[in-house]
Amino acid sequence: MYSTYVVTRISNVLIMDRRDFIKHSALASSLFFVPSFVKAFEQVASGTLGYKRLVIIQLSGGNDGLNTVIPFQNDLYYKARPVLGIQKNESIPLNNEVGLHPSLAPLKRLYDAGHLAIINNVGYPNPNRSHFRSMDIWQTATDANTYSQTGWIGRYLDHFGKQPYNAIEIDDSLSLAMKGETLNAIATQDAKAFYNLAREPFFKNITNRMGDAHLSDHNLGYLYKTMIEAQSSAKYIFETTKTVSSTKIYPNDAFANQLKTMAQFINAGLETKVFYGSLGGFDTHVNQLATQKRLLKTYAEGIEAFVQDLKANNTFKDTLILTFSEFGRRVNQNASIGTDHGTANNVFIIGNQLKKQGLYNNLSNLTDLDESGDIKFEIDFRTIYATVLNKWLEVNDAKVLDKTFNQLDFI
Amino acid sequence: MDRKHIQHLYWRIGFGIAPSPLALLAKKNKKQVVDALFKASETVEPLKIDTTELETLMAAPYEDMKDNMRDFLKLSKEKTKELNAAWIDRLATTNALLREKMTLFWANHFVCEDNNFIYTQKFHNTLRAHALGNFKDFVMAISKEAAMTKYLNTKQNKKQKPNENFARELMELFTLGVGHYTETDIKESARAFTGYGHDLKGDFVFRERQHDEGNKTFFGKTGNFDGDAIIGIILENPQCAHFICEKIYRYFVNDTLDEVRVNEMAQVFYADYDIEKLMRFVLLSDWFYEEQNRGSKIKSPIEFLVGIKTMVPVSFNNAKQELYLQKLLGQTLLDPPNVAGWKGGRSWIDSNTIVLRLKLPSLLLNKGYISKVKQGDIDAVAEASKAIFQKQYGKKFATTAHWETFNEHYKNVPIQDLKSYVLACDMHKPANAYLDGLEKTSKQDYCIQLMSLPEYQMC
Numbered sequence: 001m002y003s004t005y006v007v008t009r010i011s012n013v014l015i016m017d018r019r020d021f022i023k024h025s026a027l028a029s030s031l032f033f034v035p036s037f038v039k040a041f042e043q044v045a046s047g048t049l050g051y052k053r054l055v056i057i058q059l060s061g062g063n064d065g066l067n068t069v070i071p072f073q074n075d076l077y078y079k080a081r082p083v084l085g086i087q088k089n090e091s092i093p094l095n096n097e098v099g100l101h102p103s104l105a106p107l108k109r110l111y112d113a114g115h116l117a118i119i120n121n122v123g124y125p126n127p128n129r130s131h132f133r134s135m136d137i138w139q140t141a142t143d144a145n146t147y148s149q150t151g152w153i154g155r156y157l158d159h160f161g162k163q164p165y166n167a168i169e170i171d172d173s174l175s176l177a178m179k180g181e182t183l184n185a186i187a188t189q190d191a192k193a194f195y196n197l198a199r200e201p202f203f204k205n206i207t208n209r210m211g212d213a214h215l216s217d218h219n220l221g222y223l224y225k226t227m228i229e230a231q232s233s234a235k236y237i238f239e240t241t242k243t244v245s246s247t248k249i250y251p252n253d254a255f256a257n258q259l260k261t262m263a264q265f266i267n268a269g270l271e272t273k274v275f276y277g278s279l280g281g282f283d284t285h286v287n288q289l290a291t292q293k294r295l296l297k298t299y300a301e302g303i304e305a306f307v308q309d310l311k312a313n314n315t316f317k318d319t320l321i322l323t324f325s326e327f328g329r330r331v332n333q334n335a336s337i338g339t340d341h342g343t344a345n346n347v348f349i350i351g352n353q354l355k356k357q358g359l360y361n362n363l364s365n366l367t368d369l370d371e372s373g374d375i376k377f378e379i380d381f382r383t384i385y386a387t388v389l390n391k392w393l394e395v396n397d398a399k400v401l402d403k404t405f406n407q408l409d410f411i
Numbered sequence: 412m413d414r415k416h417i418q419h420l421y422w423r424i425g426f427g428i429a430p431s432p433l434a435l436l437a438k439k440n441k442k443q444v445v446d447a448l449f450k451a452s453e454t455v456e457p458l459k460i461d462t463t464e465l466e467t468l469m470a471a472p473y474e475d476m477k478d479n480m481r482d483f484l485k486l487s488k489e490k491t492k493e494l495n496a497a498w499i500d501r502l503a504t505t506n507a508l509l510r511e512k513m514t515l516f517w518a519n520h521f522v523c524e525d526n527n528f529i530y531t532q533k534f535h536n537t538l539r540a541h542a543l544g545n546f547k548d549f550v551m552a553i554s555k556e557a558a559m560t561k562y563l564n565t566k567q568n569k570k571q572k573p574n575e576n577f578a579r580e581l582m583e584l585f586t587l588g589v590g591h592y593t594e595t596d597i598k599e600s601a602r603a604f605t606g607y608g609h610d611l612k613g614d615f616v617f618r619e620r621q622h623d624e625g626n627k628t629f630f631g632k633t634g635n636f637d638g639d640a641i642i643g644i645i646l647e648n649p650q651c652a653h654f655i656c657e658k659i660y661r662y663f664v665n666d667t668l669d670e671v672r673v674n675e676m677a678q679v680f681y682a683d684y685d686i687e688k689l690m691r692f693v694l695l696s697d698w699f700y701e702e703q704n705r706g707s708k709i710k711s712p713i714e715f716l717v718g719i720k721t722m723v724p725v726s727f728n729n730a731k732q733e734l735y736l737q738k739l740l741g742q743t744l745l746d747p748p749n750v751a752g753w754k755g756g757r758s759w760i761d762s763n764t765i766v767l768r769l770k771l772p773s774l775l776l777n778k779g780y781i782s783k784v785k786q787g788d789i790d791a792v793a794e795a796s797k798a799i800f801q802k803q804y805g806k807k808f809a810t811t812a813h814w815e816t817f818n819e820h821y822k823n824v825p826i827q828d829l830k831s832y833v834l835a836c837d838m839h840k841p842a843n844a845y846l847d848g849l850e851k852t853s854k855q856d857y858c859i860q861l862m863s864l865p866e867y868q869m870c
Contacts (some may be wrong), residue, residue, distance in 0.1 A: 030865070136749045144577060147751040149758070164762045174737050174763065176748050184761035198766045202781040202863055206842045219666065219709050220836060222757055223765060223865035230762035286481070 044340040052392055053266060055275045055321040056177075058138075059146075059299065061282035062131065062293055063325035065345040066375075068104070069118055073097045076366040077331075084288060084333040098363060103296035106304035107348070115307070115352050117410045118358040119384065123377025125345035127327065131283070131341070135326040139177035141382050141401055152385055153274050154180030155400045156393070161273075163232045168265065169276040170258040178276055185276070186233060189261065195238035198215060198231045207231060237270065244268040248309040251301045255279045267313040273393060282325060285338040299323075303350065308365065320411065321350040321394050324381065331366060331373055343370065344377040349410055357408045383408055412441050422835050422870040423663050423708075424448060424506040424694070424808060426717040429820035430832055445694045446506075449687065452510035452543060457536040458501055460493045462529055469529070469611055479838040487528035492792035495744050496730050502713070503720040505532070509690070513542035515713065516662050517549075521585060522752040524745060530613045531745065534558040540738070546655065546684035550585060550642050551668075559608035563750065565607040577600040578641075580829055581728055586645050588654040599627040604638045622833075649845040652681035656689070663693060665704050666756045672698055706836025709759055710870045715768060718861070722833070723817045725775050728809035736771075748759045760868075761798035771860035776812040781863050782856040783849065791851050814855055826851050836869045 028047050071077050072088035073096070083305050092101030100108055110116040128134045150158070158180040161167065167185035169178050178185035187195045207228050217266040244267050250256040258277040265272060279299055279377045303321065310316035328345030344364070346396035365376045386405035389397035398404045417436050421428035425665045428436075436444050451666035461605045468483045469476065469830070476483075494754045517538045525531045534556045552579070553559055561779045563577040578601035582592045605725055606622030622790060626870065627636050630644050645651055656676040660668055693699055710718060717735065727733040737743040741764055742753055753759075760768075773781045778797035784790040842864055861867060 134748065140749075145576065147580075147584075147749045149748070149751050173741065174761070179758070179761075181758075184758075186762045194763075197770055199780065200770065202783055202860070204765075205783070205845050206864065219757065220839070220865060220869055223709070223868055224839070225758060226760050226762065226765045227769065227865060230766050233762050234766070248584075284512060305490040341702055406608070 003297075033174045051257075051318050052394070053142065053273055053275065054388060055262060055277070055319060056384070057299075057303075057321060057323040058135075058175075058276070058278040059132075059282050059295075059323065059325040060135070060280035061284075061325070062134075062327045062329055062341055063282040063295075063345065064284060064288060064339050065120075065325070065328035066331060067288070068101050068296065069346050070099045070101065071097060071363045071366070074363075080124055080332045080366070082333070083337050084268050084339065094359065098215075098359060101292070101296050103293050104300045106300040109304065109306065110350060111358060113352075114354065114357040115350055115356050117349040117357055117360050117404060119347045119362065119379060119410065120342045120363050120407075121361065121375060121378035122324075122347045122381050122384065123375075124382070125329070125377070126345040127374070127377065128222035129341040129343070129372075131326060136176065138324060138326050138381060141174060141385055149174065149176075149179075150181050151177035151179050151277065152400055153178050154184060155396065155402075156180075156274065156389065157183040157185060159399045160393075160395045163233060163271070163330050164229060165237055165270065165272055167274040167276070168237075168262075168270075168272050170261050171276075171278070172261075175278075185274070186237070188237065189236075189258070191238040191241050191261075195234040203227065203231065220263055237265070240270050241265055241268040246309050247306055248312065250305040250339055251311075251353065253298055253299070253302070255298050256282060256302040256305060260309070263306055263309040263318055266310060266315050266319060271298065284329070285334065285340060286336040288333075288338040307350065317352055319351060320353070320388065321348075321352070322384070322388060323348040328375060331369060343372075343374040345375075347381070349384075360408075360410055379408070380405065382385065404409065412437060412439055413700075415705065417444060418832075418835065419700055419705045420448075420694065421508075422706075422718075424512050426502065426714060426721045427835075427870075428723070429826070431820050433832075434823075441695065445691065448509045448694070449543075449691065452507040454507070455502065455510070455540050456507065456538060458494070458497055458532075459536070460490050460497060460528075460532060462490065462532065463585055465490065465529055467840045470527060474521060484526055487531075489525055490528040491531055491745055492730070492734055493534065495746075496526070496537075497718075498744055499713070499717060499733065502717045503724070508610050510539065510542050513686070513690070516659075517542055517750040518744075519747070519755070520658060521553045521559070522747045522750045523558050523562045524747060527558070527561075527613075530556070530558040530561070530609075533613050535745070541686075543687040543690065544685075544733075545670050546680075546686055547642065549686070550581075550646075551639050553585070554581070554604070554638055554642065555609075555615035556608065557613035557615070559607055561605050565604050566609070568601060568605050568870070569621040570602075570605045571621075573598070573601045573605060573623070577601070577604055577607075578779065581642075584647065584750060584752075586642075586651045586654065588650070588657075591648070591650050591654075596629055599629045600636075600641045602627050603629070603641045607638065609811070611686050628754070646684060649681050651769060652684070653677040656680055659689065659693070661755070665707055666709075669698075672696075700848070706834070706869045708870050709756060710868055711753070711759060712737060712764075713743035713744065714870060715740070715771075715868065719772060719775065722858075722862075723776050723815040726811050726813075728811065732809075739767055744813070752774070756795060763863075765868075768868055769863050770863065772867070773859050774808065775810050776814075776862075777859045779808075781859055782852055784852060786848055786850045788850055790850065790856075793856075794851075799851045817858070821854060824854075826854055826857055829854060829857055830861050833858060834866045834869070836866055838866050842866065 009041050067086055070086050070091045072091055078085040090102050092105060096198040097355055107116060124144060128144055137144055139151045141152040142148045150212040157167055161183050164186045167178055169175060169185055169187045170189055171187050174185055174187045241264055246260055246263055250260045262275045281295055307316060310319055318390050325345055327341055327343055329339035329342040334340050370376050382401055383405045386401055387408045389395050390407060391411045414433060414437050417433055418428060465486055468479045471479060492841050502511055537556055539553050541552060558706040563580055564574045565577040568574040575597050579597050583589050600624040606618040608618050618861055624635055626633050629641060632644060656673050657668060679692045741759055773779055780793055780796050782790055846860055
């Protein structure tokens with residue numbers, strides 16, 4: 001299967017023949033004729049959006065939060081998980097009662113430095129245990145009984161964004177979270193490939209000749225306008241980031257590559273307020289131990305390299321990393337040494353501007369579960385979104401979430 | 412019938428029309444052309460993937476089935492992909508164009524998905540069976556589909572503990588639109604849908620013991636209503652006809668509503684909720700063919716993809732590639748975002764999708780090459796460029812394009828007339844001027860140029 005990367009790399013071949021090269025040089029001298037509106041699109045968003053950035057990491061499939069942040073003094077935990085329960089001496093203790101999964105040593109180091117906040121029992125009323133629907137709820141930030149065609153970051157762009165690249169998903173296509181009513185984010189894993197695809201000379205020749213008059217309210221005008229924006233975004237992202245490369249060594253996996261690309265974009269000073277990345281495979285119905293061990297290792301090692309990279313470039317102070325999963329898993333282990341879909345889960349907040357570090361609230365004591373045997377939610381995930389929007393991105397959160405939520409005090 | 416009108420008709424109820432069939436239809440009048448469309452869609456031909464293996468797994472005793480669950484779900488996933496490919500193939504090759512396009516429309520109205528392929532396929536064919544039928548029968552059938560009772564939790568809707576999910580979406584998304592009911596209406600109607608369930612095969616089962624036999628007060632009426640009765644009461648509200656007609660108008664006519672036309676449609680539809688009558692009314696009207704409606708809509712990813720195939724049949728050597736393309740373009744059949752469906756219109760287009768859309772025809776049909784040779788020049792780089800493409804990406808980007816079909820259909824079209832067949836709207840002057848300044852090296856290369864324009868995204 002090819003990726004967009006491959007699709008877009010194709011343009012390299014087509015552009016780099018000599019004839020086109022000459023044509024390009026000729027075009028360069030005609031830059032004076034570029035209509036004014038093209039320049040307007042190309043203008044870098046001004047500083048009014050602020051300099052802080054949000055990085056969202058989605059753990060897809062439903063990470064088992066109870067084996068991620070472990071209540072090793074709770075007998076109910078071991079009773080519910082005779083095989084799956086992680087023993088106290090295996091876990092990495094945070095205090096006398098709670099430890100991290102053995103794969104999370106890098107996170108423990110962030111914890112020790114005061115760069116990690118763990119918010120427990122995060123969920124929403126009337127939880128849905130379907131992957132699709134629960135992820136949909138997290139991405140659209142709606143109530144469990146309403147459906148939205150826009151995502152929360154998309155609506156952030158609608159209200160406060162100026163350019164598509166104000167939010168970037170490191171992927172081939174956009175998640176619903178990143179789609180707004182009037183503005184969508186950009187999905188890219190490779191700035192150069194995207195640039196090469198967008199600057200196909202044929203497209204440039206068509207759009208270069210467009211006048212303002214054509215950018216009407218009609219659909220066709222909208223297509224031209226979006227194409228011109230795409231060309232200038234692709235150019236802006238590529239040219240701003242091409243000279244920046246990381247000296248840090250990242251683990252060699254797809255997730256770390258996403259983070260490396262993000263760090264490159266951040267360290268280059270790209271006017272991007274929100275980055276979105278994901279790590280999948282957490283749906284551990286069967287033989288959970290090995291799978292989760294591997295995935296959390298990938299997560300934690302990637303994040304640590306990412307944080308170090310940002311620190312080395314003095315950008316960590318302006319970056320907040322939010323990690324979530326669509327749901328936690330059932331407290332009781334199942335017959336296949338795995339766990340089934342559950343509800344409330346923990347959320348990680350990483351940054352060096354945290355007001356409340358470490359455990360934000362207590363873990364569930366596991367005595368008061370819902371009728372399916374799942375952890376009851378204590379903190380609505382949208383209060384976290386509201387806090388991040390309001391206190392970190394410094395915008396009116398109610399506009400984005402269509403509702404007012406309590407503010408938390410982790411930042 | 413006017414050629415432009417026929418082309419418009421075929422873009423909206425299909426995926427475009429080739430010059431040779433167009434020439435034949437041009438000899439007929441509008442009524443004959445439209446009648447023929449309905450005639451061709453009279454019979455319902457279900458789309459079916461072989462499910463024997465799944466049925467065998469399902470027929471096993473309960474305890475075995477539990478163990479087989481993972482295999483079953485995995486196989487279901489594979490079968491869903493097969494149905495996806497078969498559906499696209501059907502769209503590109505069917506004679507029952509109108510029924511198939513309506514099925515595609517309804518799939519984004521009664522939005523549903525399921526992890527059991529047998530139920531997915533059953534639901535899918537229910538859409539096709541009712542696509543031109545009676546809307547009331549349609550809603551009732553949908554309410555009893557196994558996949559839907561799972562998707563919107565009617566299955567969990569029991570007398571002792573009602574689940575309002577289906578009742579709410581029935582009114583908000585399927586029949587009336589938001590704001591035309593109260594929370595009490597939802598609560599009361601949810602009680603009427605208690606006891607809905609299905610057997611293993613996916614056939615509807617009414618579980619009497621879980622059904623609430625008490626009186627419900629709904630839209631001012633009181634009685635021991637069941638689900639069908641509730642649907643009947645909803646449809647008595649003219650708002651339902653209006654809501655559906657708005658959606659049909661947006662999909663088949665224009666993104667921007669014309670209230671006068673929608674009201675005319677709603678009047679026709681409200682009489683007996685006959686979908687075929689409504690569509691006949693629309694397609695036989697004069698306003699459907701008016702200039703402001705022609706070429707005014709942005710193709711959905713599926714309309715775009717199937718449109719390409721209608722012009723130049725192209726197959727993917729690896730079916731996964733076609734699936735992945737749908738994802739990149741933002742519309743994977745049988746995998747909707749949520750019950751609200753795809754938003755459509757301008758929301759199909761963003762920085763990523765516009766760039767991919769403009770590049771895709773050349774990638775699929777012409778080894779990535781778009782000719783940019785000035786008039787009078789010779790295209791010296793085309794072959795070399797294609798060869799490099801083939802060498803570098805030939806394996807990863809393996810398609811077979813049947814230009815011979817295109818050549819056959821377009822053989823009587825002079826090259827300078829090609830654009831009136833490829834594009835549904837007029838070209839912007841600057842693009843037109845640029846293309847006019849290029850050498851028309853071959854019909855194939857010119858066709859690729861036209862398909863690489865924003866104008867080609869319109870229908």
